[in-house]
């Protein structure tokens with residue numbers, strides 16, 4: 180189901196000569212993606228992932244691919260995009276934008292232990308610091324402006340009590356975003372979707388972050404909140420697991436110390452991280468894209484997490 184645009188060895192044999200990768204030896208579609216057509220590509224020089232982008236355009240892609248290249252060049256574990264002989268990272272294949280990146284070793288860790296959370300926390304801090312001098316800017320396209328655009332479209336579908344929760348939370352986040360405290364937070368490029376299925380592990384060793392296509396510039400703390408809200412919870416209840424939270428935050432703090440302003444903002448940001456995915460899931464659920472083939476993710480998962488973060492104090496940031 181996941182390969183929307185088929186690609187054969189014949190299709191790439193000529194196309195790939197613009198990349199310094201030698202002859203292609205094998206190509207195999209990857210079943211698990213839902214957004215793009217992905218392939219494992221073996222060439223004379225090694226193993227790579229070829230992606231044909233089904234939704235993002237030639238204009239949108241450079242922000243993401245240049246960011247991955249920038250991070251990879253600074254030792255952050257991410258797939259490194261391979262430039263062609265003109266230095267381009269995005270090249271047309273079957274009329275659609277495509278790229279080749281290095282293949283990460285391992286698989287996703289879907290039942291993380293504290294040791295995995297510590298690896299993620301340390302690498303996330305490293306990524307934030309390495310992104311500081313990334314020259315391109317794009318806002319988080321699923322940030323406050325998007326919440327204001329999406330909420331009126333989903334509210335008519337919602338029962339009164341949950342609609343009130345959504346309205347109140349957006350208002351609460353609005354006033355926080357205007358506060359002096361918010362302005363003190365460090366900002367930069369963030370992944371913004373660093374869920375368990377977007378990180379690769381080889382045993383207990385993290386081998387890479389991937390799927391950067393929600394990345395944008397936002398507060399670093401928002402990225403930490405999104406990551407904790409997925410990696411450090413009991414999936415059935417949304418309740419934070421203190422051992423995993425501590426492992427992730429302590430490892431992050433060792434690489435890039437949190438600030439007092441971040442400490443004060445922590446609970447609010449955990450709520451923002453929950454709101455962001457509650458709203459996007461509500462939107463995908465009630466207003467699915469045309470020809471959407473997917474079963475949408477369950478919005479109530481993040482509604483539960485939001486209520487939990489409103490009602491229960493999280494472990495301190497440091």
Ligand SMILES: Nc1ncnc2c1ncn2[C@@H]1O[C@H](COP(=O)(O)OP(=O)(O)OP(=O)(O)O)[C@@H](O)[C@H]1O
Pocket residue numbers: 209211212213214215216217228258280281282283284376389390
């Ligand atoms: N650089 C990489 N190295 C190794 N495996 C990769 C790499 N990039 C992607 N994969 C594999 O391909 C699968 C699909 O990739 P990805 O999650 O990016 O799909 P997508 O369709 O682009 O997005 P979505 O997460 O929305 O499904 C991943 O689960 C992973 O197993």
Ligand SMILES: N[C@@H](CCO)C(=O)O
Pocket residue numbers: 372374456459460476
């Ligand atoms: N991580 C998102 C899906 C988009 O990558 C979610 O769980 O809603």
